[in-house]
Amino acid sequence: EIVMTQSPATLSVSPGERATLSCRASQSVSSNLAWYQQKPGQAPRLLIYGASTRATGIPARFSGSGSGTEFTLTISSLQSEDFAVYYCQQYNNWPWWTFGQGTKVEIK
Amino acid sequence: QLQLQESGPGLVKPSETLSLTCTVSGGSISSSSYYWGWIRQPPGKGLEWIGSIYYSGSTYYNPSLKSRVTISVDTSKNQFSLKLSSVTAADTAVYYCARHRATVIDYWGQGTLVTVSS
Numbered sequence: 292e293i294v295m296t297q298s299p300a301t302l303s304v305s306p307g308e309r310a311t312l313s314c315r316a317s318q319s320v321s322s323n324l325a326w327y328q329q330k331p332g333q334a335p336r337l338l339i340y341g342a343s344t345r346a347t348g349i350p351a352r353f354s355g356s357g358s359g360t361e362f363t364l365t366i367s368s369l370q371s372e373d374f375a376v377y378y379c380q381q382y383n384n385w386p387w388w389t390f391g392q393g394t395k396v397e398i399k
Numbered sequence: 400q401l402q403l404q405e406s407g408p409g410l411v412k413p414s415e416t417l418s419l420t421c422t423v424s425g426g427s428i429s430s431s432s433y434y435w436g437w438i439r440q441p442p443g444k445g446l447e448w449i450g451s452i453y454y455s456g457s458t459y460y461n462p463s464l465k466s467r468v469t470i471s472v473d474t475s476k477n478q479f480s481l482k483l484s485s486v487t488a489a490d491t492a493v494y495y496c497a498r499h500r501a502t503v504i505d506y507w508g509q510g511t512l513v514t515v516s517s
Contacts, residue, residue, distance in 0.1 A: 292462075325503045327446075334495055334507035335446065346505075378446055385501040386459035390446040 293317055293381050297391035303399040310366040312394045314379035319359045323383035326355055326364045329393075330375045338377075339364065366396070374398055401426040403496050403508035411490075411515050417483040421496030421508060428477045429454055434499050435479045437470065439492040440510075447492075451499070452479055486515045 294317040304310045314324065322342040327335035337346040339355035342362060352367040366373055379391040407419035421435070428435060436451030450460035452470045460468045464483070472479040483490060491514050498506040 323502070327504075334497075334510055335504070336507075337503055337505055340503045346503075380446075380503070382502045386451065387462075388448045390448070392445045 292387065293320060293384065293389050295379055295381055295389050295391035297377075297379055297394045299394060300392070301395045301397060303397050304369050305399045306371060307368050308399075310369055310373075310396055312364040312366075312377055312396070314357075314362040314364070314391050316360045316362075316381055320381040320383035322358045323381060324355075324357070324362050325380045325382065326353075327378045327380065328373075328375045329378065335378060369396070401498065401506050403498065403506055405494060405496050405508045405511040407511065407513070409512060409514060411486055411513060412517050413487055413515055414485055417481070417486050417490060417494075417513055417515075419481045419494055419496070419511065419513070421479050421481075423477045423479075423498075428472060428479060429474050432500060434459075434501065435470075435472065436497050436499055436504070437481045438495045438497055438504070438507075439490075440495070441489075441492045449481065449483070449494075488515050491515045 296315045298313045324342045326339040329335040343355045354365045356363050376393045376395045378393050402424045404422045411417045434451040437449040450468050450470050452458050452472050467484045469482040493510040493512050495510045496508040497504045
């Protein structure tokens with residue numbers, strides 16, 4: 292099983308600031324990585340796939356980078372609606388998907 | 400617009416079988432190239448993929464749950480279902496149904512909380 296480790300567990304950021312979230316895979320997943328955003332009481336929403344491609348309707352302030360085992364999600368200027376939990380997911384060896392444990396982005 | 404809606408009991412007794420159904424509207428469950436899956440999230444915790452069924456009927460299960468999981472599809476009703484046997488308190492979670500390819504999940508249901516308790 293590929294283990295996905297996200298850091299930090301919680302990120303405190305002021306509105307308008309940049310947030311940088313990390314996701315590390317226990318073995319290479321190439322660029323087969325996605326990021327999801329989850330707000331309280333809601334289902335996750337796909338943000339990024341292929342490590343760096345924004346899903347339909349996702350604002351340009353969200354960007355993804357990385358390949359292999361190290362990945363980053365950057366939110367360039369945090370808006371109030373961006374405070375949420377973010378999960379990474381590897382799909383390199385379907386059907387053995389795995390998710391990271393999540394990073395909570397909270398208001399500083 | 401595709402919509403998915405989970406339904407089923409919100410309370411299940413320990414050792415019994417959890418049964419949920421996902422009704423798909425706004426699209427056909429028989430559409431090629433799509434999988435229909437179940438993902439769960441224990442309260443305050445992360446996401447765990449349970450298993451999926453392909454439009455052709457092939458099933459795929461998380462190895463950690465495989466011995467207890469059955470996913471089936473009813474194309475006549477545009478529904479797919481989850482059965483999880485021998486449940487314990489550790490199976491208490493919000494259960495989501497979803498549509499996906501062999502990559503990412505693009506549509507999710509709203510989720511339903513299932514509590515395992517006597």
